[in-house]
Amino acid sequence: MTEMADPGFESRLLVLEQRLRLLEDHNAIMRLMYSYGPSVDSGLAGVVGGLWTEDGVYDVDTGRMDGRGEIESMVRTHPHQGFIQQGCGHIMSPAHITVEGDTAVAVCHTQLILRQLDGNGYQVSRVTANRWELKRTPDGWRVTTRTSRILDGQEESRAILASAFRHA
Amino acid sequence: MTEMADPGFESRLLVLEQRLRLLEDHNAIMRLMYSYGPSVDSGLAGVVGGLWTEDGVYDVDTGRMDGRGEIESMVRTHPHQGFIQQGCGHIMSPAHITVEGDTAVAVCHTQLILRQLDGNGYQVSRVTANRWELKRTPDGWRVTTRTSRILDGQEESRAILASAFRHA
Amino acid sequence: MTEMADPGFESRLLVLEQRLRLLEDHNAIMRLMYSYGPSVDSGLAGVVGGLWTEDGVYDVDTGRMDGRGEIESMVRTHPHQGFIQQGCGHIMSPAHITVEGDTAVAVCHTQLILRQLDGNGYQVSRVTANRWELKRTPDGWRVTTRTSRILDGQEESRAILASAFRHA
Numbered sequence: 001m002t003e004m005a006d007p008g009f010e011s012r013l014l015v016l017e018q019r020l021r022l023l024e025d026h027n028a029i030m031r032l033m034y035s036y037g038p039s040v041d042s043g044l045a046g047v048v049g050g051l052w053t054e055d056g057v058y059d060v061d062t063g064r065m066d067g068r069g070e071i072e073s074m075v076r077t078h079p080h081q082g083f084i085q086q087g088c089g090h091i092m093s094p095a096h097i098t099v100e101g102d103t104a105v106a107v108c109h110t111q112l113i114l115r116q117l118d119g120n121g122y123q124v125s126r127v128t129a130n131r132w133e134l135k136r137t138p139d140g141w142r143v144t145t146r147t148s149r150i151l152d153g154q155e156e157s158r159a160i161l162a163s164a165f166r167h168a
Numbered sequence: 169m170t171e172m173a174d175p176g177f178e179s180r181l182l183v184l185e186q187r188l189r190l191l192e193d194h195n196a197i198m199r200l201m202y203s204y205g206p207s208v209d210s211g212l213a214g215v216v217g218g219l220w221t222e223d224g225v226y227d228v229d230t231g232r233m234d235g236r237g238e239i240e241s242m243v244r245t246h247p248h249q250g251f252i253q254q255g256c257g258h259i260m261s262p263a264h265i266t267v268e269g270d271t272a273v274a275v276c277h278t279q280l281i282l283r284q285l286d287g288n289g290y291q292v293s294r295v296t297a298n299r300w301e302l303k304r305t306p307d308g309w310r311v312t313t314r315t316s317r318i319l320d321g322q323e324e325s326r327a328i329l330a331s332a333f334r335h336a
Numbered sequence: 337m338t339e340m341a342d343p344g345f346e347s348r349l350l351v352l353e354q355r356l357r358l359l360e361d362h363n364a365i366m367r368l369m370y371s372y373g374p375s376v377d378s379g380l381a382g383v384v385g386g387l388w389t390e391d392g393v394y395d396v397d398t399g400r401m402d403g404r405g406e407i408e409s410m411v412r413t414h415p416h417q418g419f420i421q422q423g424c425g426h427i428m429s430p431a432h433i434t435v436e437g438d439t440a441v442a443v444c445h446t447q448l449i450l451r452q453l454d455g456n457g458y459q460v461s462r463v464t465a466n467r468w469e470l471k472r473t474p475d476g477w478r479v480t481t482r483t484s485r486i487l488d489g490q491e492e493s494r495a496i497l498a499s500a501f502r503h504a
Binding site: 009013016017020023024027030031033034035037038039041042043044047084085086087088089091092093094095113115120121122123124 | 349429433
Binding site for chain 2: 095
């Protein structure tokens with residue numbers, strides 16, 4: 001017969017499991033977000049689309065994409081395919097991630113950097129404010145809505161970055 | 169009466185709790201540091217100031233700020249407000265963080281990227297070496313001193329980055 | 337005499353230890369990778385070399401370095417020393433890391449950003465695709481091979497980024 005162990009162990013194990021799960025969530029969300037640049041710059045449309053839920057939204061000032069199909073189509077067509085041919089980097093800053101249960105919000109900057117055709121290095125073409133809304137699904141964390149607006153002085157872009165600190 | 173459990177469990181739980189706490193410290197410091205760019209680019213002076221301790225220092229080659237009040241004032245005034253209106257990104261590289269007990273040191277690069285007024289994309293205005301000194305407070309990790317020097321070939325900037333590897 | 341505790345505790349502890357170790361591996365690999373920029377830009381040849389195994393490879397389109405000696409020599413000589421004097425930032429994007437047991441693969445972008453000699457800010461000189469292969473050694477995680485190719489439209493660079501998603 002198994003002896004009952006110190007009940008304090010049970011609660012300490014539960015706390016450890018919960019704390020660990022939160023860190024695993026952060027790690028999983030980092031892996032998901034930091035897949036975007038490498039997959040979009042190598043043209044892996046299916047990988048890019050798969051970062052979102054089936055009906056996920058990628059809402060950019062240059063156009064709104066509803067659902068994986070439209071996101072994958074963006075990767076497969078112009079102007080994106082032209083950027084890849086020219087030489088491009090979709091570069092993300094390290095994200096500020098907040099997990100609350102089964103949803104999460106992250107904000108970060110992204111840059112679109114394009115090779116200059118005159119051979120004179122690269123040009124930072126766009127610097128963008130991003131808000132990612134994510135949720136836990138049976139297949140892991142996925143993006144439900146990513147909203148991106150160019151940082152050109154408009155209030156809307158600042159509001160995207162500020163939204164991470166609503167409760168601050 | 170509660171039975172005593174295997175004393176090995178007690179020590180394994182203690183080790184797990186310590187190892188987990190170190191990872192939580194890293195995660196908390198990442199969240200703190202990666203708040204800087206989004207909050208400074210959206211002009212949230214209080215959030216920016218709150219990353220530091222009340223008497224924290226932000227020592228930049230362009231001026232030294234002593235205490236939250238001076239840091240918040242930087243966010244609220246020129247030239248910073250002009251950068252926001254023009255369109256700017258304060259973009260951080262992922263940081264190399266070292267935690268030792270209740271203090272931590274991190275080094276990273278930051279860039280100030282400004283929208284060009286001629287409509288020709290963005291210009292990398294500054295690339296800077298950063299050393300962050302942090303401490304654990306009752307409210308969580310906070311910055312005690314951040315030292316930033318432009319990477320223009322001067323020895324001082326290289327020393328800032330090298331300082332992370334003093335014991336290497 | 338020590339009582340046997342609930343055998344469920346033993347398995348829960350084992351699972352916690354394994355999950356924690358995976359997160360510690362991710363954290364250690366981030367610390368290793370995010371050492372590169374700060375150490376190479378401050379000219380710490382020994383620290384840079386020490387990121388690799390003794391016979392590690394750094395395979396760049398501009399030249400292949402075999403072993404720590406050749407990597408350290410790159411840091412100590414031109415053109416790298418010239419970049420440092422001019423003012424440079426080797427800036428990494430946050431990496432997508434995959435750990436499998438005692439090996440790991442990471443992909444990320446890197447930028448070489450150089451101060452312009454006309455005083456007009458900085459120029460993004462190169463944007464590069466990177467694949468890092470790492471292994472666990474008695475001294476911690478080390479790089480066995482890092483492969484870097486400029487993103488100029490060539491298939492090889494896209495393949496480097498795509499390699500992280502081979503099993504996706």
